[in-house]
Amino acid sequence: MTNPTNLTPSAFTGARRVATALAIGVLTGLAQAGALEVLVLDKEGKPVPDAVVIVVPSGLGVAKNPPPMAAVVNQEKMQFLPPVSVVALGAKVRFSNNDAWDHHVRLTAPGTAVSANPASAEGMSLRLEGKTAGKPAYSAVLTMDKPGATGAVLLGCFIHGSMSGHVYVADSPWTVKTEANGIAVLEDVPEGSATAKVWHAAQVVDKTPQTLVVGSTPAKLTLQLDVVPKRRRG
Ligand SMILES: [Cu+2]
Incomplete structure (x- = not known):
């Protein structure tokens, strides 16, 4: 009958290696x-x-490389840059206005009545002042955390109808x-x-x-x- 305490050091290390490999396998779903x-x-x-x-x-x-929990979207030369960002649910997105004039950040999700603002199903908007030369740009952070609010969130500006962009809140x-x-x-x-x-x-x-x-x-x-x-x- 084998007594576990009689295991040689090398056999013990080997057993531990197998156990470690199995643990890693379990962590990665095998x-x-x-x-x-x-x-x-x-x-x-x-x-x-x-x-x-x-x-x-x-x-x-x-x-x-899962979608990030943070992203930056700039308003620059009348555009949202990048035009499309992919983020994880719950991500904090910083919107920054680099133009010398005001812009809005308006968020809506067409078709699904999804918004970045848990308080409103219609969407939300905020206004960012224009940038003064030599000073930091005005910015605001919005959290994409509405439960189940995955999919494409449309970005727009009330003042400049041609401005559009998207933040895609990823499910997978x-x-x-x-x-x-x-x-x-x-x-x-x-x-x-x-x-x-x-x-x-x-x-x-x-x-x-x-x-x-x-x-x-x-x-x-x-x-x-x-x-x-x-x-x-x-
Ligand atoms: Cu604008």
Whole structure:
């Protein structure tokens, strides 16, 4: 009969290594993770930047680069920059006016009556004074924390109707914006089946999510919009 105290030091260390490996495995849900590259094209087959790709895996895992809990959106030369930001639910977004004249920050979520302000379903707005040369810009921090308020929040300005932007409050940790080349790279997506969908400001009708399988080799997927978004100036 083996007495546990008779284990040799090396056997004991080995057992501990296995235990540690198992613990790490449990923490990561044991699922292997793979990379997924999603290309978003417009109706004419051209790459679309500033689209948001949302992947929902069936397995458990930890996202390598989840949407941040903080972001900065600048008002500059009559634009919201960046025009699209992806953040996590509960993120604090700092809006800063770098123009010499006043702007509003108006938040609404079309179709879903979602707002960044828990007190109002219609949305909210605030006014930021213009920047004086040599002084810091006026800014305000808004928290995207309305329960269930995920999706695209529309940004606007009452004074300048041409100004628009979006803050996409992500539901899934695997939510990434496409770069100038129309590609969004998602890392550490748990292997197995997943759904992928695309959001773009110009795509008014929601596209049906696509089902795919993420494996050990990098997967590629193309999602196509039904529209040709206007190119942003600048
Ligand atoms: Cu304005």
